[in-house]
Amino acid sequence: MERCDVAVIGTGPAGASAAITAKLRGKIVTLFGSASMSEKMTRAHLIQNYPGLPSVSGAELARALAEHLKSMDIPITEKKVNAVYAMDGYFALQCGEEFIEARSVIIAAGVMREKPLPGENELLGSGVSHCATCDASLYRGKNVAVIGYDPGEEAEAAFLSEVCAHVTYIPAYKDDTRLPERVGVVREKPEEIGKDEDGVFVKTDKGTYRASGIFVLRESVAPSQLVPGIETAGNHINVNRKMETNIPGVFACGDVTGTPYQYIKAAGEGNVAALSAVAYLDKNA
Amino acid sequence: MERCDVAVIGTGPAGASAAITAKLRGKIVTLFGSASMSEKMTRAHLIQNYPGLPSVSGAELARALAEHLKSMDIPITEKKVNAVYAMDGYFALQCGEEFIEARSVIIAAGVMREKPLPGENELLGSGVSHCATCDASLYRGKNVAVIGYDPGEEAEAAFLSEVCAHVTYIPAYKDDTRLPERVGVVREKPEEIGKDEDGVFVKTDKGTYRASGIFVLRESVAPSQLVPGIETAGNHINVNRKMETNIPGVFACGDVTGTPYQYIKAAGEGNVAALSAVAYLDKNA
Numbered sequence: 001m002e003r004c005d006v007a008v009i010g011t012g013p014a015g016a017s018a019a020i021t022a023k024l025r026g027k028i029v030t031l032f033g034s035a036s037m038s039e040k041m042t043r044a045h046l047i048q049n050y051p052g053l054p055s056v057s058g059a060e061l062a063r064a065l066a067e068h069l070k071s072m073d074i075p076i077t078e079k080k081v082n083a084v085y086a087m088d089g090y091f092a093l094q095c096g097e098e099f100i101e102a103r104s105v106i107i108a109a110g111v112m113r114e115k116p117l118p119g120e121n122e123l124l125g126s127g128v129s130h131c132a133t134c135d136a137s138l139y140r141g142k143n144v145a146v147i148g149y150d151p152g153e154e155a156e157a158a159f160l161s162e163v164c165a166h167v168t169y170i171p172a173y174k175d176d177t178r179l180p181e182r183v184g185v186v187r188e189k190p191e192e193i194g195k196d197e198d199g200v201f202v203k204t205d206k207g208t209y210r211a212s213g214i215f216v217l218r219e220s221v222a223p224s225q226l227v228p229g230i231e232t233a234g235n236h237i238n239v240n241r242k243m244e245t246n247i248p249g250v251f252a253c254g255d256v257t258g259t260p261y262q263y264i265k266a267a268g269e270g271n272v273a274a275l276s277a278v279a280y281l282d283k284n285a
Numbered sequence: 286m287e288r289c290d291v292a293v294i295g296t297g298p299a300g301a302s303a304a305i306t307a308k309l310r311g312k313i314v315t316l317f318g319s320a321s322m323s324e325k326m327t328r329a330h331l332i333q334n335y336p337g338l339p340s341v342s343g344a345e346l347a348r349a350l351a352e353h354l355k356s357m358d359i360p361i362t363e364k365k366v367n368a369v370y371a372m373d374g375y376f377a378l379q380c381g382e383e384f385i386e387a388r389s390v391i392i393a394a395g396v397m398r399e400k401p402l403p404g405e406n407e408l409l410g411s412g413v414s415h416c417a418t419c420d421a422s423l424y425r426g427k428n429v430a431v432i433g434y435d436p437g438e439e440a441e442a443a444f445l446s447e448v449c450a451h452v453t454y455i456p457a458y459k460d461d462t463r464l465p466e467r468v469g470v471v472r473e474k475p476e477e478i479g480k481d482e483d484g485v486f487v488k489t490d491k492g493t494y495r496a497s498g499i500f501v502l503r504e505s506v507a508p509s510q511l512v513p514g515i516e517t518a519g520n521h522i523n524v525n526r527k528m529e530t531n532i533p534g535v536f537a538c539g540d541v542t543g544t545p546y547q548y549i550k551a552a553g554e555g556n557v558a559a560l561s562a563v564a565y566l567d568k569n570a
Contacts, residue, residue, distance in 0.1 A: 016336050017334070017336045017549060020334045020336055021334045021547075024333055024334050048309055049302070049305045049306045049309050049556060051298060051301050051302045051305055051348040051349075051350055051353055051552045052335065052337065052338050052346060052350055052353060052552075053337050053338070053349075054353040054356045054357070055356070061337060064336075064337040064338075065336055065337055067339065068338075068339040070339070071339045072333070072339070076424060100546070194348070237413070240525075241526065252303060258526070258562045260332050260556070262557075262560070264302060264549075264552050264553050264554075264555075264556045265553045265554075265556045267336045267552070267553055268549050268550045268551070268552055268553015268556075269550075269553060270336070270549075271334060271547050271549045271550045271553075272545060274545075274551050275545045
């Protein structure tokens, strides 16, 4: 795969805005995200303060952004980026088992609003995983539990069910699930992840579920996991007014840079991040 | 006049965005600007990177913002704010001879792109003025020269012609002028303002024009003139990521805070400035 100029991670308003401006400035852009744009956005009932689009639903705004991208021939690469590694003069983006190269990276991946479950971060990498594509092969023929924070994660659970002996899916949302019959759905509230001599388990408000591996899947992950070495304050990436992070060539925009969590703020920051990435590329051409 | 919660100065995308969000948060907003929104914006041919509105003209974006304001019952107060003074717990906005009070202020007045003319700043207040409404009475029955940087200033020149003996109008733009016949239009390039024992004069590329007073009128003025005491870097107001200035209760957004000069960046910053003003008001309620 050709090395792109700008990899944009995230298809909310920040990522869409960044991709639009970077492409307008003549850069080769790879935009990672979902064709449905952003789960959070599409669930917003009414957005009244995106200037120029009075009173739109989240779904309408998502559609407007998708159409804007389409009108500019910016496709969406529907791969989940699990990690961004700084290499010598470029970046390697890990998407499952594949690596994609980029000369600069814009993180517009949104913010993890929920607190991690007790035990989740502590057991990450020793029984707990945030990435189905990356770690499915570790649990081939075994039983796993999946805690999904939005319906978009059901596809991951379905994929795991093709590889693993059995998948228990615990949705942390209220929507009906659409899953293959072989996936067992448990409508309980996950409260804790633990480990003892028999292995890992999920505790819910009603019971305990043991498995060889537990996948906790959210739309957004902690930025420190996504970009090793990035400077953060809690769940937010530290940026200056140019949307530069502490890593030259890596920029961030939108909710991941901090409050207020607002669509128009995110779109504005995406524009600034893109122009800063363009300046970085031109300087390091 | 009732003291408003938030005075927003400027009707470009930054000011419109700030007014929309402040009103949504239940604050009493006074929005100062022009019904035609922003002269600069309406002159933009094609804007391709305002996410959600692919390929709009500046005039179309201006119309979309105006309609958004209208849909939210936010009127535009067509007065020019000449200065903002910090009082004891509130701000006094000077509009010509009138003073309007506000509990907080958002500066979204755009940036002065042209350099001041040689002599302009030096002679400000001693023969040179930036404000027709404020200073017209000083030149009652006398001759004045007006250098206008955009067609919006023609109304000011027409007003001066009602008060002064004669007005010489020097447009620093190419559009046809629409002025009363009694105003003399000089199609020359203003190059310098000077003063000698006979008074002030404008030098153009073709001649010298003497007058009792010279008005230099632009859409945007230097922020240090608009808000005495505000911390600036050149023509830009210094802000942090919350769009706070060095003066508590005064916020800034859009081009006046620095590059990039982009519509969506301005709209995003307007949103942040409004939410910071709301937080300031709630804290100082």
